[in-house]
Structures are given as structure tokens and as C-alpha cells.
Amino acid sequence: MTRLALLGGLYSNDRALAAALADIARHGVDATYCLGDLGAFGPHPDRVYPLLHDAGVLCLQGNYDNSLAGGLADCQCGYTDPRDNHFARISYRYTFGRTSDAHKAWLGTLPFERRLEIEGRRVLLCHGSPRKINEFLWESTSPDQFLAYLLDTAAADVLCVTHTGIKWHRALADGRHVVNVGVLGRPENDGTPAVWYTLLTVDRGRVSAEFVPVAYDYRALAADMDAERLPVEFIETILTGWWTTCLEVLPHKERARGRF
Amino acid sequence: MSPSAPAIPLVHLDHLWLQVSGTRCNIACAHCFNSSGPDVRTFGHLTPALVDEAIGAAAGRGVREIFFTGGEPFLNPHLPGMLETALAVAPATVLTNGMLIGDRIADRLAGLAAASRYSLEIRVSLDGYTEAANDAIRGAGVFRQALAAVARLSRRGLLPLVTIVRTWPDEEELATLDGFARVLREAGDERPRIKVLPALPLGRELARHPEALPGGLVTDAMLEDFDRDLLMCSNSRVVTDRGVWVCPLLVDAADARLGSTLDEADRPYALQHHACVSCWHYGTICGNVSAQIDGPDTARRERPA
Ligand SMILES: [Fe+2]
Numbered sequence: 001m002t003r004l005a006l007l008g009g010l011y012s013n014d015r016a017l018a019a020a021l022a023d024i025a026r027h028g029v030d031a032t033y034c035l036g037d038l039g040a041f042g043p044h045p046d047r048v049y050p051l052l053h054d055a056g057v058l059c060l061q062g063n064y065d066n067s068l069a070g071g072l073a074d075c076q077c078g079y080t081d082p083r084d085n086h087f088a089r090i091s092y093r094y095t096f097g098r099t100s101d102a103h104k105a106w107l108g109t110l111p112f113e114r115r116l117e118i119e120g121r122r123v124l125l126c127h128g129s130p131r132k133i134n135e136f137l138w139e140s141t142s143p144d145q146f147l148a149y150l151l152d153t154a155a156a157d158v159l160c161v162t163h164t165g166i167k168w169h170r171a172l173a174d175g176r177h178v179v180n181v182g183v184l185g186r187p188e189n190d191g192t193p194a195v196w197y198t199l200l201t202v203d204r205g206r207v208s209a210e211f212v213p214v215a216y217d218y219r220a221l222a223a224d225m226d227a228e229r230l231p232v233e234f235i236e237t238i239l240t241g242w243w244t245t246c247l248e249v250l251p252h253k254e255r256a257r258g259r260f
Numbered sequence: 261m262s263p264s265a266p267a268i269p270l271v272h273l274d275h276l277w278l279q280v281s282g283t284r285c286n287i288a289c290a291h292c293f294n295s296s297g298p299d300v301r302t303f304g305h306l307t308p309a310l311v312d313e314a315i316g317a318a319a320g321r322g323v324r325e326i327f328f329t330g331g332e333p334f335l336n337p338h339l340p341g342m343l344e345t346a347l348a349v350a351p352a353t354v355l356t357n358g359m360l361i362g363d364r365i366a367d368r369l370a371g372l373a374a375a376s377r378y379s380l381e382i383r384v385s386l387d388g389y390t391e392a393a394n395d396a397i398r399g400a401g402v403f404r405q406a407l408a409a410v411a412r413l414s415r416r417g418l419l420p421l422v423t424i425v426r427t428w429p430d431e432e433e434l435a436t437l438d439g440f441a442r443v444l445r446e447a448g449d450e451r452p453r454i455k456v457l458p459a460l461p462l463g464r465e466l467a468r469h470p471e472a473l474p475g476g477l478v479t480d481a482m483l484e485d486f487d488r489d490l491l492m493c494s495n496s497r498v499v500t501d502r503g504v505w506v507c508p509l510l511v512d513a514a515d516a517r518l519g520s521t522l523d524e525a526d527r528p529y530a531l532q533h534h535a536c537v538s539c540w541h542y543g544t545i546c547g548n549v550s551a552q553i554d555g556p557d558t559a560r561r562e563r564p565a
Binding site: 032080081082099138139140141142143144145146148149152248251252253254255256260 | 378
């Protein structure tokens, strides 16, 4: 049996990352991976790096990391709504300004994908989708035949992604799997402050995914964000679990479940 | 045909478009890119059998999303059943003027949305946030009926996506979007979702603004360091009652008909129309998220301030 801990976007939430890593240490896993977007949204972006390093977490490059490393003008989330762009810009400028040059350079060295062979199953880890670092794979807009196409093209049996911020798992009829591992950076628009990571288990070729909620000191994170003068809209999300900004990319079902 | 027009292959059929009501519409907007209207019979309705066949073929090709367009899709009486077929295999979107969405249709749409694990998006067109401005483009009485549809859909949690063709100067962008959001809230849409589309130099829009025609066509040089996945011809096809076209914008162009079936239409298309410049410029303009989905290898942009 092989068990992996898969972390989605961290968004500078060092407190949730620390809690998740402690939880993972208790579970005992064969390896821990982070699928990218280390910075964004939260406070003190440099704080997650030593935690990842000390725990031996293997990281991928997300779109945010790619932007920071390359000195791009934005986070490549593709917003067109002026309000979404306003908040995305605040977050990106803050994160860009507070991430050390050494960390930016390191982000640029991270791979876009990792391929693992576990008990005969070909597992592909990437950030958005196998074909685009910033493609959103939402549950309600990723039909089975499209996921099968992505798996075929990528020559994978199990595909694990993040980037959207909301976890889901689809077992295809042919025995292949796609898992969006969720994110540790912020709650997933469900009205609770919990954040999530994923335990992926392959046991005699059988694949299962368990989503693990992480209870952490979100009030302390909110206080950190307040001290850094990050927008009250972001802090509200951390405290309430409802997304308040960057909503335009949500499909109908995911949007309808939220408050805003 | 220009010998140098770059040819774009169909990389993957992400988006299946179904021109379910042909070019038949209950109104005739001043900027309509395919000149639809009450008496426009360039294209006719799709039959349920043809739609079933197209959805089946597209599903076999791994389709990601299915779009229903026209004309006005709700003029086709079989639309709800067609949506049900689509939603069984993929997320679906309807592009409508909203005028035919009464309580009965809205109930049906809400039922279809709830029954599917995939999203149903209802895109309602508006072009002004005052009755005078909107109806000058879309026709008398359209504003009130469209807002009534938005309210009916909103009450049922369908969160309609209001699409607006940009017909204002850049400096009025924020005020205009605020105006739309305010009017939608007043109409009962508490969570307005707005998508702005560019005006396209095609059909009636081109007839009224011939000066908007771009000076040139898409060249190979323009495609260097450009993410070709943004072009609809690389990821979409449109099924009409007269065959399969390369993209929704070019249904009036004879060369853009690529075959009678999706399989036949799986061949490269040479970018030889002025509308291709719009698609190159804006990228994935017809999808629901007008995001520029650039990959990491695209041209580096300026550093943040
Ligand atoms: Fe991302």
C-alpha cells in the first residue's frame, strides 16, 4: 500500500500548512506533495518555505509561482471583471513585494508536473490541468469523457490537480481517477472556515482519495492579515468560509453554493 | 483565398455549438453578427434527432461543454429536451434574449439544472442599462422582457449570466458596468454576473459600422509566441441544419463550412476572415469565462509596478 499526502494551493496560509503537516505526520505517509500556488491572498508569503523544506514536501509550480518567478504583471488567473482584477492586483502586488528573491528564483526551478508509478498505476500530479497550468478543472464543468481525454493524452491513470480551490473526486467507469485535491490556503466557499488536503491511497492497484479537513487557528491568520492591511474582503473569507472576490470564474453550480 | 492564411487544426473538440433555432429570432438587433431576425431563413431549426446525433458524436470525442445558440434558441420548441440530453453528458449553456422565458420555462430550466451534476448556464443578452439605450439596439419592449426573465431565473437560483456587447468608450467602462449591476439588482438579481463581449465586425454590425473592419487578416507573424489554443477553430465546431461550421462567428462564410458531420469537419481551417482578427485579439470570446488561458511559455509581460 502506498499513501501520499497531496496539498493544493497554500496561498501563504502558513498556519494551515503547519497544522496540516502535523496532521500528516500523525497519519504517516510515504511522501507529501504540494501542487503549487504557494503564495497569494494571505500574509507573509515567505513563511511557508521553511515549513515545506523541513517537512520534505515536493512542490510543483503553479500559475502564481510561475508569475512570481518570471516577474509577470499578474497572477494569470484570467479575470476580466474590474472588481476581481482590483483584488487580484492587491494580492499579487503584496505577495510579489514580500517574497524574497531567493524564494522567487526557487519557484522558477519547480517542475510543472510530476509523474509517479505506483503499483502499476500511472499517477500524474499537476497544477491546473495536464495541458494548461491555469486551466480550471471544476467538478461541474469537467464531464467524464473530457477527463478521459485528458487522461488519455497525458498517458495517466490517476490525475491530481488543484487551482480552483474546491476539492472533488471522480472515479471513471474504466477505473481511472481524477482528483482535485482542494486547497489549504482558504476555505472552499461552503460557509465553514476549514481548509482541506487529500490523502491518496493506492492499495493493490485500487485507488482511493480521502479529503481531510484541517482545523487551524484561522482567527490568528485573520489577525495576521489585518496587521498586514490586507483587504477586509479576504479576511472575511478566512473567518466565514464564503468567497467574496474573484468569483467570475466560478461555474453556475459552484457559484450557487456560495453566498456571493 | 489568401495563400498565406495560417491554418489551424482542431486540437480537441472542447466546445460543441448547436445552432438550434438557425438564424430565426423574435427580434433583430442592430449589431447582430449573424443577422438573425424574424424572417431570416439562412439557417433553420435543428431537429431533436440531429441534436442527439451531434451530442453523441461530440461525447465520443471527449467534449467538455455544449452551447445552444441561434437566432433565439427558445423558438425551437424542443430546446428543453435537447438541454436534458446535453446535460446528461456535459455542462450546457444557452445564449438567449430571455423574452420567451416565462414561469413555465424557468421552472423547467431550474429542474434541469438541479437534476444534472453539470452546470447549466443561461446567458441573457442586454445592451444598455436603461430602456432607451437597450431598446435602441435590441428593439422596443426588449429591455423589460429581458429583465423580467433575469428576475425569473434569479428567483430560481439559476444566476443568469448577463452578456453585454461593448458599445461604450473605454472611459465609461466602470460607470457602465456599475449601471448594469445596479439595474440587475433592482430587477431582483441579487448576485449579478456580467460578461462583456466585443462588438464583432460581422453581419448587421459590419453593415452599420463598415469602418470597424480591421485593416488586415491574421498573419503567421501574429501567431508567433501566441497561444493558438485561444482560437475557437482549435477547440470548437458548430452544428447547423446545413452542415458543420468552424466557429459560431463565421456561419455566413461559405468557406467556413467544413463538412456535414463532426468527423468531416475535423480538418484545419485557414484564418482568412476579418473576424479571425477579433478572435485572435480577444481570445476565447464565445466561451463563458473570457479568461485568457495563457500557458507558462507565453511571452513574458512587464514586471509589476
Ligand atoms: Fe492556481
